[in-house]
Amino acid sequence: MLNRTRWGRWISLGAAAVVVTMLVGCASLGIGGSGTDRIEASGKLRVGMAGDYPPMNARTKQGTLIGLDADLAASLAAILRVELVLVEMPIADLLDAVRHGEIDVAISGLTMTPRRNLDVAFAGPYYLARKAMLAKAEVLEGVDNVRDLRGRGLRIAAVDGGTSENLVSRALPDETLIFVEDQADAIKMVLDGEADVLVADDPVARFVLLKYPDAGLAMAESSFSAEPIGIAIAPDDPLFVNLVENYLGTLEHIGLMDTLREKWFDKNDWISRIE
Numbered sequence: 001m002l003n004r005t006r007w008g009r010w011i012s013l014g015a016a017a018v019v020v021t022m023l024v025g026c027a028s029l030g031i032g033g034s035g036t037d038r039i040e041a042s043g044k045l046r047v048g049m050a051g052d053y054p055p056m057n058a059r060t061k062q063g064t065l066i067g068l069d070a071d072l073a074a075s076l077a078a079i080l081r082v083e084l085v086l087v088e089m090p091i092a093d094l095l096d097a098v099r100h101g102e103i104d105v106a107i108s109g110l111t112m113t114p115r116r117n118l119d120v121a122f123a124g125p126y127y128l129a130r131k132a133m134l135a136k137a138e139v140l141e142g143v144d145n146v147r148d149l150r151g152r153g154l155r156i157a158a159v160d161g162g163t164s165e166n167l168v169s170r171a172l173p174d175e176t177l178i179f180v181e182d183q184a185d186a187i188k189m190v191l192d193g194e195a196d197v198l199v200a201d202d203p204v205a206r207f208v209l210l211k212y213p214d215a216g217l218a219m220a221e222s223s224f225s226a227e228p229i230g231i232a233i234a235p236d237d238p239l240f241v242n243l244v245e246n247y248l249g250t251l252e253h254i255g256l257m258d259t260l261r262e263k264w265f266d267k268n269d270w271i272s273r274i275e
Contacts, residue, residue, distance in 0.1 A: 035104055035237040044083045047073040048103040050091040054207045055264035056109035056127075056229075058274045059088070066273065068264045069107045072126065072231075075256075076105075079247055095120050098232050105244070106232040109203065111163075121237070123244035124230025126257065131167060131225040132205035134190060134198040137218035145222040146171045146199060157186040157195035163227070164199045191215060201227070203265070210268040 039045055049069055051059040057067035065086045077084035087103050094106040098120050111129065112122045133140060133149070143149065146167055149156060156172060158164035160179040168177055178195055180186045187208055189195035198205070205219040231248070233241050251257050264270070 035101070035234050036240045038101065039080065039082060039104055042082075044085050045073070045077040045080055045105070046085045046087050046103040047076075048087045048089055048094045048097050048106040049073070049108045050094070051088050052091070053109045053203065054274060055210070055270075056203050057107075060273045061275055066270065068127075068260050069109060071260050071263075072251075073105075073107050075251065076244065076247060095232055098234055101234065104233075109229055110232055112228045112230040116232070119235075120232045121235045121241045122230035122232055123241050124248055125228030126231070126248050126252075127203075127229040127261075129201045129203060129227045129229055131164065131222040131227075132200060132202040133220045133222070134187075134200065134205040134208055134217055135196055136216055139196055140218050140220045143220045145224050149175065149197060154196040155194070156197045156199060157189050158199045159183050159186055164201070167225075168199050190217070206265050210265075211271050213268070 049057050049065050051057050051065050053067075055067055057065060057069040060066055065088060070086065073086060074084055087097075089097060089103075091108055091110075094103075094108055094110065095116060097103045098106050106120075109127075109129075110116070110122075112125060116122070131146065133143060133146065139154070149172060151174075153176075155176045155178055156168055157178045157180060158168050160181050165179055168175075178186075178189065180189070183200065183204060186195070186198050186200070187204075190198045190208075191212065198208075202219070202221055208215075209217060209219060231244055233244060248257075
């Protein structure tokens with residue numbers, strides 16, 4: 001009998017699809033709803049993805065979308081026995097595209113916020129993102145949450161307009177805060193010594209540690225934060241939402257989600273493939 005570690009190495013997305021098909025019991029679609037009818041008629045699953053949030057999703061030098069999200073999409077298409085079509089679009093356009101039927105689902109590191117849930121349905125979560133602080137190891141000694149950075153004379157960077165900006169503005173109103181438009185710029189500031197700490201979601205910090213292993217950086221996760229990430233689906237397809245929920249739960253149960261997280265969050269052999 002295979003243990004979880006060996007099982008995680010052995011199972012492929014195709015094998016996972018067979019297992020989940022048996023467990024979920026969806027040998028064919030035929031479950032009603034406008035979205036599922038469209039998928040069945042076209043034989044294609046159109047998945048929207050931004051391609052700019054490694055290791056969740058990223059664009060290779062050849063223009064292919066890869067990452068944990070892309071692997072989830074491939075597995076779902078295999079379960080449904082349809083062709084996978086990855087549709088790259090800005091993250092700001094994904095939810096409208098789901099609602100208007102331009103794509104069938106969005107799998108792109110989307111946080112399941114109450115505001116978003118008023119517009120679309122969500123299946124999941126398949127990952128809980130935590131706020132992380134990225135800095136030189138000595139800077140993060142004794143740091144368990146963002147408030148621990150108070151009164152240390154640090155320059156703290158975050159992306160303008162996001163949840164990280166809101167967090168540091170509330171928690172560190174008297175510190176030197178640097179808000180930039182692009183995550184890559186914030187990362188570069190820490191690498192170049194122009195900022196002492198980057199506050200971002202933990203996938204961003206994990207990516208930086210994988211890409212720059214010799215930069216002397218470390219990550220501390222805030223123990224008081226958790227943002228659920230899920231799959232966005234049109235609100236008029238409750239049975240399809242249920243199917244995807246079962247799919248995610250089964251992948252977690254059989255250990256494939258652990259395998260994917262290890263593949264994309266702990267290993268860096270894919271880093272050289274991206275832009």
